[in-house]
Amino acid sequence: MDISLQGRAALITGGSDGLGKGMAIRFAASGADVAILARDPDKLEAARADIADAGSGKVAMLSCDLLDAAATNAAFADAEEALGKIDILVNNAGTSRAGPFEDITDDEWAEDLELKLMAAIRLCRAALPGMKSRQWGRIINVLNIGAKAPRPVGAPTAVSRAAGLALTKVLAGDGAPHNVLVNALMVGLIKSGQWERAHENSGSNDSYDVFVQNMSDDRGIPLGRIGETEEFSNIACFLASDQAGYITGTSINVDGGASPVV
Numbered sequence: 022m023d024i025s026l027q028g029r030a031a032l033i034t035g036g037s038d039g040l041g042k043g044m045a046i047r048f049a050a051s052g053a054d055v056a057i058l059a060r061d062p063d064k065l066e067a068a069r070a071d072i073a074d075a076g077s078g079k080v081a082m083l084s085c086d087l088l089d090a091a092a093t094n095a096a097f098a099d100a101e102e103a104l105g106k107i108d109i110l111v112n113n114a115g116t117s118r119a120g121p122f123e124d125i126t127d128d129e130w131a132e133d134l135e136l137k138l139m140a141a142i143r144l145c146r147a148a149l150p151g152m153k154s155r156q157w158g159r160i161i162n163v164l165n166i167g168a169k170a171p172r173p174v175g176a177p178t179a180v181s182r183a184a185g186l187a188l189t190k191v192l193a194g195d196g197a198p199h200n201v202l203v204n205a206l207m208v209g210l211i212k213s214g215q216w217e218r219a220h221e222n223s224g225s226n227d228s229y230d231v232f233v234q235n236m237s238d239d240r241g242i243p244l245g246r247i248g249e250t251e252e253f254s255n256i257a258c259f260l261a262s263d264q265a266g267y268i269t270g271t272s273i274n275v276d277g278g279a280s281p282v283v
């Protein structure tokens with residue numbers, strides 16, 4: 022299937038690294054104009070160059086901390102101005118914070134919900150009017166398989182992600198009469214910047230490939246390996262395209278079979 026995003030404009034949060042950067046490259050290669058949002062301007066600049074190499078459309082950068090509501094709203098307005106419109110919104114920025122329940126403070130709960138839920142809510146609220154008026158839109162919420170199958174040490178992220186799943190369903194119903202389709206991608210373990218940093222910080226003499234293979238073995242992933250970034254961005258690109266025009270209000274596990282539930 023030839024997937025084209027020609028003429029579309031996408032905003033991808035967390036687009037400077039990992040899965041977000043992978044999606045930005047894939048979308049650009051498929052013809053989209055792309056805006057990437059993250060905090061670190063140097064990482065944004067490095068990603069911008071790779072994304073520009075992948076396609077011939079516009080690439081905009083937004084340095085913004087999604088924990089700041091006013092900055093988030095301003096960044097959306099800047100993205101819209103830079104690209105002329107936002108047809109595709111990917112709420113991807115996040116961290117994989119999780120630990121023993123009794124150790125998690127109120128501040129840590131609040132920060133996790135702010136970054137993973139409230140930032141997505143604010144960006145959806147900003148994006149929907151334009152999508153509805155043009156009768157075309159795609160929102161993709163990047164979540165975690167723990168949203169449906171939380172582990173005992175899955176908080177706070179599994180709780181924030183479960184709320185993201187409910188948000189996905191609410192917005193799918195809201196957007197459907199306007200051809201705005203809203204879906205979630207449930208990540209298991211996929212190669213990304215966060216695992217490269219974890220490998221660097223581990224002090225291990227193992228190569229990155231051995232490090233991530235050990236992670237996969239520890240989790241017992243049925244396909245026997247961690248996912249490739251491109252395997253994730255391919256499915257995101259499909260959901261962002263016209264070809265996915267009859268899919269809304271659902272979630273897809275991208276996890277090599279790791280989730281115990283569909």
Ligand SMILES: NC(=O)c1ccc[n+]([C@@H]2O[C@H](COP(=O)([O-])OP(=O)(O)OC[C@H]3O[C@@H](n4cnc5c(N)ncnc54)[C@H](OP(=O)(O)O)[C@@H]3O)[C@@H](O)[C@H]2O)c1
Nearest residue numbers: 035037038039040059060061087114115210211213214215
């Ligand atoms: N990869 C996996 O195996 C996996 C597993 C489960 C869930 N996920 C989820 O998938 C998404 C992408 O993960 P990833 O593995 O690609 O992570 P990553 O490599 O660490 O990239 C995270 C991106 O988010 C940005 N970001 C983080 N905090 C931000 C903030 N407060 N404001 C704005 N931008 C922020 C980062 O840039 P700056 O640091 O410069 O802001 C970076 O661009 C996340 O939501 C993550 O929780 C991934």
